[in-house]
Amino acid sequence: xxxxxxxxxxxxxxxxxxxxxxxxxxxxxxxxxxxxxxxxxxxxxxxxxxxxxxxxxxxxxxxxxxxxxxxxxxxxxxxxxxxxxxxxxxxxxxxxxxxxxxxxxxxxxxxxxxxxxxxxxxxxxxxxxxxxxxxxxxxxxxxxxxxxxxxxxxxxxxxxxxxxxxxxxxxxxxxxxxxx
Numbered sequence: 001x002x003x004x005x006x007x008x009x010x011x012x013x014x015x016x017x018x019x020x021x022x023x024x025x026x027x028x029x030x031x032x033x034x035x036x037x038x039x040x041x042x043x044x045x046x047x048x049x050x051x052x053x054x055x056x057x058x059x060x061x062x063x064x065x066x067x068x069x070x071x072x073x074x075x076x077x078x079x080x081x082x083x084x085x086x087x088x089x090x091x092x093x094x095x096x097x098x099x100x101x102x103x104x105x106x107x108x109x110x111x112x113x114x115x116x117x118x119x120x121x122x123x124x125x126x127x128x129x130x131x132x133x134x135x136x137x138x139x140x141x142x143x144x145x146x147x148x149x150x151x152x153x154x155x156x157x158x159x160x161x162x163x164x165x166x167x168x169x170x171x172x173x174x175x176x177x178x179x180x
Contacts, residue, residue, distance in 0.1 A: 072094045073172060073173070073174050074093055074094075074172070074174075075170060075171070076102070076171040076173065078171065079168070079170065079171075080104065080107070080110065080165050080169035080170075080171060081169045082169075083102075083104040084104070085105065085106055085107075086103075086104070086128035086129060087104055087128075088101050088102060088103040088126040088128065089101070089102045090102075091173075094176065099114070100112055100113065100115055100173075101113055101114075101115045101124065101126055101133070102161075103128055105128070105144075110163065110165060110171070111144065111145070111160075112161035112163050112173070113133065113142070113147050113158040113161060114158055114159040114161065114176070117135040117138075117140060117142075117154055118149070118154045118155070118156040119140055119152070119153045120137060122138070124142070124158075126144070128144060131143065131144045131145070132144055135154065138153045139151075139152050140153050142154065142157070142158050147159075159176050159177060160176070160177040161175075161176050162174055162175040162176065
C-alpha cells in the first residue's frame with residue numbers, strides 16, 4: 001500500500017483495507033488539486049466563455065452594419081392601387097433571404113418592415129385591423145405604425161423599409177432603417 005490510499009495518520013486498519021483496495025485513492029495526485037488549481041480552471045473557463053460572447057456581439061454588429069448600408073433600389077411589381085386598405089404583400093429586400101412586409105393603411109399611407117421578429121427571427125403576421133404585427137412563435141407583437149414592440153419577448157423595434165410611392169402608384173424601395 002505505498003502511496004495509494006494511506007490514511008493521513010499513516011496507520012492502516014485491518015477492516016479498512018478492504019474498501020481501500022477496491023477504491024484506491026491516489027493522495028499524491030489528490031493534493032495537486034488545490035484551491036489555486038481550481039481557481040485557474042475557473043478563470044480559464046470564464047475567459048473562454050467571455051471570448052465566445054465577444055465573438056457573438058461582433059457577428060451581430062457586422063450583420064447590423066450590412067442592413068444600415070443597404071441602399072439598393074428596387075421597384076416592386078405591384079401598383080398601390082392594386083392593394084386594398086389593410087392588405088399586405090410580402091417581398092424580399094435587399095436580398096432573397098430578407099423577407100419584408102408592405103402594409104397599405106390608406107391611399108396616402110403605406111408602411112413596410114422586415115418580416116423577421118427581432119427576438120428569434122420568426123415570421124410576423126400582419127394584423128392591420130388590430131394595429132399590430134404578431135409573432136406566433138412566442139406571442140410577441142409590434143406596433144403597426146412605429147414598429148416598436150408592444151408585448152412579448154421582443155425588446156428591439158423592427159427595421160423599417162424605406163420606400164416611396166409616385167403619382168402613378170409605383171412603389172420604389174430604396175433602403176432600410178436599422179432599429180435602435
